[in-house]
Amino acid sequence: MKLSENPIFLTHKRLVHRGGVLAAVVIATLIGFSLLLGLFSSLSELHQSRWGFRSPAETGKIFYGWVIGVEIFMLVLLGANRVTRALQEDRKAGLWDSNRLTPLKPEQIVAGYWLAPALREFYMAVVLAGFGLLVVLFSHLPITLWLGTQTLIFSTALFCGLLGILFGMAAQKSSGALIFLAMFFFIPFSFVAPSRVLTNFLFPIYGIGNLFQIGEVERDWARMPELFGQPMPAILISLGLQAIIGWFIWRVLVRKTANPFQPLLLRWEAISIFSIMVFAQHALIWKVRTDWFRADVSEQLLAITHGGTLLVGLALLLLASRPPEQIRVEAMRLGLKSISDIFQRSSVSLALALGGVAAMAMTVQFSMHLPENFSGLIVTVVNLLMIFLTFTLLLEFCRLRHQRRALGFVALWLFVLVVVPLILGAVFASEEAAQVCLLAPGFLALTSVSAEKLPALHLANLVHFAVVVFLFIDWRRQWKKLLARAA
Amino acid sequence: MSSPALVIEHLRVDFPDVIAVNDLTLTMDAGDVCGLIGPNGAGKTTTMRAISGLQEFTRGSVRVSGHELASEPDELKRRLGFMPDFCPTYDQLTTSEFLEHFARAFDVPNRSKRIEECLELTWLTDKRDALCEGLSRGMKQRLVLAKTLLPNPQVLLLDEPASGLDPLGRIELRKILLQLRESGKAVLISSHILTELSGFCNKAAIMERGELVKFGTIADLGQQMSQRKMSVKWRADGDKAVELLKNSGAKNLETSAIGATFDFDGGTEGLDELLKTLVTQGVRVAEWRGVGDDLEQIFLQSGAKELM
Numbered sequence: 001m002k003l004s005e006n007p008i009f010l011t012h013k014r015l016v017h018r019g020g021v022l023a024a025v026v027i028a029t030l031i032g033f034s035l036l037l038g039l040f041s042s043l044s045e046l047h048q049s050r051w052g053f054r055s056p057a058e059t060g061k062i063f064y065g066w067v068i069g070v071e072i073f074m075l076v077l078l079g080a081n082r083v084t085r086a087l088q089e090d091r092k093a094g095l096w097d098s099n100r101l102t103p104l105k106p107e108q109i110v111a112g113y114w115l116a117p118a119l120r121e122f123y124m125a126v127v128l129a130g131f132g133l134l135v136v137l138f139s140h141l142p143i144t145l146w147l148g149t150q151t152l153i154f155s156t157a158l159f160c161g162l163l164g165i166l167f168g169m170a171a172q173k174s175s176g177a178l179i180f181l182a183m184f185f186f187i188p189f190s191f192v193a194p195s196r197v198l199t200n201f202l203f204p205i206y207g208i209g210n211l212f213q214i215g216e217v218e219r220d221w222a223r224m225p226e227l228f229g230q231p232m233p234a235i236l237i238s239l240g241l242q243a244i245i246g247w248f249i250w251r252v253l254v255r256k257t258a259n260p261f262q263p264l265l266l267r268w269e270a271i272s273i274f275s276i277m278v279f280a281q282h283a284l285i286w287k288v289r290t291d292w293f294r295a296d297v298s299e300q301l302l303a304i305t306h307g308g309t310l311l312v313g314l315a316l317l318l319l320a321s322r323p324p325e326q327i328r329v330e331a332m333r334l335g336l337k338s339i340s341d342i343f344q345r346s347s348v349s350l351a352l353a354l355g356g357v358a359a360m361a362m363t364v365q366f367s368m369h370l371p372e373n374f375s376g377l378i379v380t381v382v383n384l385l386m387i388f389l390t391f392t393l394l395l396e397f398c399r400l401r402h403q404r405r406a407l408g409f410v411a412l413w414l415f416v417l418v419v420v421p422l423i424l425g426a427v428f429a430s431e432e433a434a435q436v437c438l439l440a441p442g443f444l445a446l447t448s449v450s451a452e453k454l455p456a457l458h459l460a461n462l463v464h465f466a467v468v469v470f471l472f473i474d475w476r477r478q479w480k481k482l483l484a485r486a487a
Numbered sequence: 488m489s490s491p492a493l494v495i496e497h498l499r500v501d502f503p504d505v506i507a508v509n510d511l512t513l514t515m516d517a518g519d520v521c522g523l524i525g526p527n528g529a530g531k532t533t534t535m536r537a538i539s540g541l542q543e544f545t546r547g548s549v550r551v552s553g554h555e556l557a558s559e560p561d562e563l564k565r566r567l568g569f570m571p572d573f574c575p576t577y578d579q580l581t582t583s584e585f586l587e588h589f590a591r592a593f594d595v596p597n598r599s600k601r602i603e604e605c606l607e608l609t610w611l612t613d614k615r616d617a618l619c620e621g622l623s624r625g626m627k628q629r630l631v632l633a634k635t636l637l638p639n640p641q642v643l644l645l646d647e648p649a650s651g652l653d654p655l656g657r658i659e660l661r662k663i664l665l666q667l668r669e670s671g672k673a674v675l676i677s678s679h680i681l682t683e684l685s686g687f688c689n690k691a692a693i694m695e696r697g698e699l700v701k702f703g704t705i706a707d708l709g710q711q712m713s714q715r716k717m718s719v720k721w722r723a724d725g726d727k728a729v730e731l732l733k734n735s736g737a738k739n740l741e742t743s744a745i746g747a748t749f750d751f752d753g754g755t756e757g758l759d760e761l762l763k764t765l766v767t768q769g770v771r772v773a774e775w776r777g778v779g780d781d782l783e784q785i786f787l788q789s790g791a792k793e794l795m
Contacts, residue, residue, distance in 0.1 A: 007591035011577060011584075018579050094575030097541055098634075102592035103564045261543040325503045329545050332501070403503060 008099060008112025012086060016119045028124035031070055032131025039063040039135055060139020061212055067132040068149050068208065075125040075157040079118035080164035086117035087168030106257035110250070113168075114161050125153070148211045148235050152204040159202075159242040162249040169256055170264060170319070189307070192300050195225040195234070196288075198281040198308065202245065204238035211235070227283040241280065248273050265320040267350055274354050277312050278361045281305050287369055302446040306380060309361075310387060310439075313354045317392050321347035324400050328482050342479050348472075351392040355385035376445035379457045383442035386464040390417065390438060393471035400478035414438075417467065435460045490553035492517045492673035493538070493642045498547035500530070500537050500697075507533040509697045511547070515673045515690065517641065520664070522684035523677040524786055525694035531677040532572060534694070535644045538675075539569040551642050565593070568640035572647035572677075574627035578620035582611055582630050585619055586637060593638035605633040609663060625656030632663065643667065645676040661687070693786055701785065708785045715758065719765070720746035720774035728770040735761050748778060 003009050042059045053059040090096045090113075099109055129150050136146040190197040190205070200206035209221045211234075224231040248269055255262060265273075285305055288298045327345050336342065343349055359381040366377040394413050398406040417438040425434025434440060441457040441464075493515040500508040508530045515521055523531050536542035538549050540556055540563065548555060554562040577585055583602055590598045606612045609629040614622065622630060628648060635643060648664075649657050665687050667674055675692075678684050684691075691708055693701040701708060717737075721728050729742050736757075737749035751758060765772055 005591065007588045010591070011580065011588045014584065015577065015579050094571060094573060095577065097571075098575050098589075099592065101539060101541070101564055101569055102589065103561050103594065104592050325501075329501050329543070332545055 003111065003115065006108050006112050007104070008109055009116045012112060012116030013119055016116065019120070021120050021123055024120045024124050025127055028070075028074070028127040029131075032067065032128050035063050035066050036131055036134055036138075039138060043139065056139045057141055060135055060141045063139070064132055064135045064141065064145070064149075065212070067128055067135055068153060071125045071128045071132070071153055072156075074121045074128070075118070075153060076160050079121040079125075079157050080160035082118045082121060083113060083161050083164035084168040084171075087113050087165055088171070091168070100257065100260075106254045109257050110165060110253045113165055114158075118157075118161065122157075125157070129153075145211050149208050152207050152211075152235060152238060155239055155242050156204055159246050162246055162253065165253050166249055166264075169253065189304050192304060193220055193297055195220050195223060196284045196301055197304060198241075198277060198284060201225070201234065201238045201280075201284075202241050204234070204242075207234040207238040225284065226286065227280070229286045241276075244276055245273060261326065263320055263322045263326075265316060267320065267353070270316045270320040270350060271353050271357060274313060274316055275357050275361075278309055278358055281308060282361045282365045285365070288365075299447050303443055306384070306442055306446055309358050310384065310442075313351075313358065313384075313388055314391055316354065317347050317351055317388065318395070320350055321392065321395055324396060324479075324482060328485070331483060337483060339476055339479055339483075342483070346396055346479075347392045348389065348396065348475070351388035352385070355381075355388045358384050373445075375451070375454050379445035379454065379461060380442040382461045383439075383445070383457075383464070386461060386468055387438055387442075389468045390464065390471065393468065393475050397471060397475045397478055400475075400482060432456060436463055438464060489517075490550070491515060492519065492552060493675065494548075494550040495534075495538060496548050496550075498534065498537060498549065499545045500533050500542060501545045502533075506697050508537065508544070511694075511697075511699045513692055513699065513702050515642070515675065517673055518668065518671045519690050520668045520674045520676065520688045521690035521692055522688040523675055523692050523694065524684065525677075528696075529694040530697040531694055532646055533697075535569065535646045535675070535677060538644060539567060540564075541569075565638060566640055567642045567644065568635035568638065569644045570631055570635045570646060570648060572650055574624070574631050576619040576622075576627055576630060578618065580619055581616050582606065582619060582622070582633075583615045585630065586634060589634045590637050595637055601637060605636050608636065608666065609633040610659065623656075625652045625659070628652060628656070628660070629663070632660075636667075641673060643672050643674045643676075645674060647678055648676065649678065691785055705785070715752075716748065716750050716778040717758065718746065718748045718774065718776055718778050719772060722771040722773050724770045727768060728765060728772075731765055731768055731770065732761075735764065737761075746774070 039059065042053060042063070043056055053062070087096070090099075132150070133146050135141075136143065186199070190199050194200050194206050194209065197206075206221070206225065210224075213222050225234050225237060226232065227237065252265060252269065255266075256264060282305065285301050288301055322345070327342060330336070330345070331342065362377055362381055366374060370377070391414075394410050395406070398409040398413070402409045419437075421437040421440070422434050425431065425437075435444065435456055441460045445454070445457055491514050493513075495514070496512050498508055498511040499506065511530075511534060513521070523534065525531050533542055537544045538556075540560055548557065549563075550556070551563050551566045554566065556563050577588070580588070583606070586602045586605060587598065590602055595601050603612070606615055609632055611626065611629055611633060614626060619627065619630065632645075632648065635645075645664075649660050652660060664674065664676070668687055676684060676688070688705060690704050691701070692699055719728070719732075725742070725744065725746075729740070729747060732740055732747060732749055736753060737747075737751055740747055740749045751761070753761070762772070762775055
C-alpha cells in the first residue's frame with residue numbers, strides 16, 4: 001500500500017491540516033526571512049560589524065547555524081513529541097486498538113504514525129531549509145555544508161520519530177520534561193571529547209559541528225573521527241548508526257503493533273543493539289591512552305564509556321524484561337515446570353549475556369591499549385556484571401513479591417545499594433564505606449587507582465556478589481511459588 | 488455444510504491473581520443473536536476482547552467461519568466486527584471522514600456507496616458532515632456501530648452497546664439490532680440490562696466470575712428452568728382458581744380480586760397441565776403469563792447472583 005493510500009497517514013495528515021498549517025509556515029518564513037535580512041545587513045557592513053565577523057563565510061556560518069538550530073528544534077524535538085502525543089492520544093481513545101483490528105499491516109500502521117503527525121513541523125523545516133540554502137549561497141559557503149547538515153537533520157528527525165513511537169507505545173503519559181532534564185544531565189559528558197562519544201553521532205551533534213569546521217577554536221571538532229583507529233567521515237558514522245539502530249526500533253514497533261503481548265525487545269535484539277552500541281563506543285575511543293588526549297581526559301572517556309554501557313544495558317534490560325505474569329501464562333501454556341526454563345525466559349540470563357558482551361569489548365580495548373591496567377579491567381567487568389544482575393534480580397523479585405508497587409521497591413533497594421553507602425562515606429569520612437556503593441568499584445578502577453587500593457575494590461565486588469546470591473535465592477523462591485500457582 | 492459463524496472452545500484468560508475467563512465454550516450460527524449476560528466483572532468484556540484478538544488468552548481457540556484466530560488473524564479481522572463499550576472516534580473528523588478512514592483500512596469496495604449505506608442504516612445520514620466531537624453519546628454509539636458494519640462482517644461482537652444511551656437511543660439501537668438479525672449476522676451482544684436483550688436474542692450465555700454457567704437457546708433454557716414466576720387473571724370464579732392453585736403446588740401465592748401471582752416449579756409441562764385444569768374446572772382465565780421476560784427468569788435461576 002502506498003503512503004497516499006495509507007488511512008492512518010491520510011487521517012493524521014487531515015487532522016494536522018484541520019488544525020492549520022498556514023500560520024506555522026508563515027512563522028517559519030518570517031524567521032527565515034529575518035535571518036536572511038540579518039545576513040545581508042552583516043555582509044554589507046562586514047568590516048564595521050559589531051559582531052567582529054571577518055569574512056562572508058564566517059558570517060554565513062553564524063546565520064546558517066541559527067537556521068538549522070530552529071529547524072532542529074522544530075523538526076526533531078517538537079516533531080518527535082508530536083508523534084508521541086498522537087500515538088498516546090489514539091491509544092487512550094481506543095483508536096489504536098480499532099486500527100489494529102483492521103486488516104492493515106503493522107508496518108502500515110507504524111508508517112502512518114511515524115510520518116503524518118509531525119507534518120506541520122516538516123513544512124516549517126522545509127521552509128527553513130530553503131532559507132538555509134539561500135544563506136549558504138549568499139555567503140559563499142560550500143553547498144556540501146547545506147546538503148550534509150540537511151541530510152543529518154532529516155535523518156535524525158526520522159530516527160527520533162521512531163523513538164517517539166517507541167516512547168508512545170511504552171509510556172502512558174508524555175514525559176517531554178523528563179527527557180529534556182535527562183538530556184541536560186548527559187550533554188556535558190558528551191562534550192569531554194566530542195569526536196569520541198557515541199551519542200554525538202547517534203544524535204549527530206559532532207557530524208553537524210564537523211561540517212561547520214570550527215576547528216580553529218577547538219581542535220577536536222575539526223578532526224575526522226576514527227573507528228578502530230581508521231578515519232571515517234562523521235556523517236557516515238551518524239547515518240550508519242541511525243540506520244542500524246533505527247532498523248531495530250522499526251522491527252520492535254512492527255512486532256509490538258502486530259502482537260502487543262510480546263516484550264518490547266526480544267533477547268537477540270537487545271543483545272544486538274547493546275553489542276553495536278558498546279563496540280561502536282569502544283571503536284571511537286580506540287587507542288585512547290596512546291592518542292593525543294591528556295591522561296585525565298582518557299580516564300574521563302573510559303569512565304563515560306563505562307557509564308554509558310551501564311545506562312544502555314540497564315535501559316535494555318528494563319525494556320526486554322517480561323512481567324512475571326506473562327512468563328507464568330507462557331509456563332501454563334507450554335507446561336513449563338522447572339526453574340531452568342524460567343531462567344532462560346527471565347531477564348537474568350539476558351543480564352549475563354549483556355555483561356559478557358561488555359566484558360568482551362572492554363577486554364579487547366584493554367588488552368590492545370591498556371595492558372598495564374588489567375586488574376582494573378577485572379574489577380570493572382565484575383562490577384558491571386554485578387550491577388546488571390542486581391538490577392534484573394531486584395526488578396523481577398519486586399515484580400513477583402510486590403506486583404504493582406514493584407518499581408517503588410526497586411527504587412528503594414537501589415537507593416540502599418547506591419546512595420546510602422555514599423551518604424555513610426560522607427558522614428563518617430570513610431572511603432571504605434563509599435566504596436561499597438554498587439557503582440563505585442568500576443568507576444574507581446578505571447581511574448589511576450593505586451595498586452594497594454585494588455583489594456578494597458575486590459572486597460566491594462565480593463560484597464555485591466553476596467547481595468546477588470541473596471537476591472538469587474529469594475528470586476528462585478518467588479518463582480517456585482508462582483509456578484506452583486500456575487500448576 | 489458451512490462452518491458455524493463463531494466457535495469458541497475452552498477459552499481461558501488469566502490476569503494476575505484471577506482467572507478472568509475459564510474454559511468458555513460456545514457456538515453460534517449465522518442469524519443467531521446471543522445475549523452474553525452477567526454481572527459486572529463476570530468476564531464479558533474480556534471474552535469479547537479475547538475473541539477479537541485484543542486480549543491474549545492462555546488456552547483455547549476461536550474460529551470465525553472456519554478461520555482460526557491464532558493462525559489466520561487477517562482472515563478473522565475481515566469477518567469479525569467488534570464494537571467496544573466506549574466510543575473511539577477521531578473528534579476532529581466528520582462522521583463520513585471517520586467512516587472513510589476505516590473503509591480504506593478494510594479496503595471496502597465502492598467506499599462512498601457503502602459509507603452512505605452504513606450512515607443510513609444507523610440513521611446518521613443527516614450528520615454526514617458533522618464533526619465527531621459534536622455528536623451525542625447515542626450518535627457516537629451509532630457511528631461506531633456503522634464503522635463496525637462497514638466491511639459487512641459475518642460476526643458482530645457488541646459490548647454493552649446501549650450503555651449510557653437515553654430511552655430514545657435504546658429504542659433506535661434495538662431497531663438496528665433487529666435489522667442485523669434479519670440480515671443473517673451472528674451477533675454476540677453483552678449487557679447487564681436484561682430488558683435490552685429480551686425480544687431479539689435467540690440464545691443466551693450467562694457468565695459468572697469468568698465461568699459460563701448457562702448457554703443455549705432461550706427456548707431450551709426456558710425448558711430447563713426449575714421454577715417460574717407466573718401471573719394469572721380471571722373474569723370469575725376467583726375462589727375456585729385460588730383453591731386449584733394451592734392444590735397444584737403454587738408457592739408464594741399472592742391473590743387479588745381479579746387474579747394472582749405465584750411461583751411454580753413444575754416445569755413447562757406442569758404449567759400447561761395447571762392451565763388445562765383451571766380451564767376444565769370452569770375458571771374463566773383472562774390472562775396467563777410469566778412475570779418478567781424469559782431472559783430475566785433464566786438469569787435469576789442460573790446461579791449468577793449479582794446484577795448491577
